[in-house]
Amino acid sequence: MGGMPAGPIPMEGHDFSLWEKRVDALLTLCGSKGFFTVDGLRRALEDMGEEAFEKYSYYERWIASINQNLVEGGHYTLEELGTRMEEIRVRGQTYGDANHG
Template identity: 35%
Template sequence: MDKEAKRAHHDLGGASKFMCEPVDTEPHGLTDFDRQVDALRQVLAAKKLMTVDELRRGIEAIPEADYHRLSYYRRWIRSITDTLLRHGVISEAELRLMLEDG
């Protein structure tokens, strides 16, 4: 990579900060939350409410501090939520209500 080019915070490949950390290659079990988020993304895609490209762009748009704090599927749900709000599929008031009822 060009040393002059600024790397985006989500672009971790080859970053020296992460080069010395061992990579966990063991299979990871999915939680119920992980499965639900993946299922939601698949339903939204089937209904043409969200594309995989929108998911990726939304994840890449997460501010750096949040990006590194959130787990893999929490990044997904953040991107999904932002996309649904942007498209008017849900409103902020509906989201707040859903979160309160938890």
């Protein structure tokens, strides 16, 4: 997207929430442990297409890419992921509740 026309730069910021920090930490650890490289992160991000950059937030795209790289690397299966997410969904209504399950 470098060089593409775009509007004014949005200056507002936010403090990172816990789940975003955890996504960031996951990426750093996956890199330092050699599970995949930042090139793998980028490849999956770019495969999402331009729409994903409009629709999803920064760390939402990151966790999607991290997940894809880990599944491709055989660290767990898509089925395991789906089963676990379903378990998490019924633990509670909020991130805090679901995380303590």
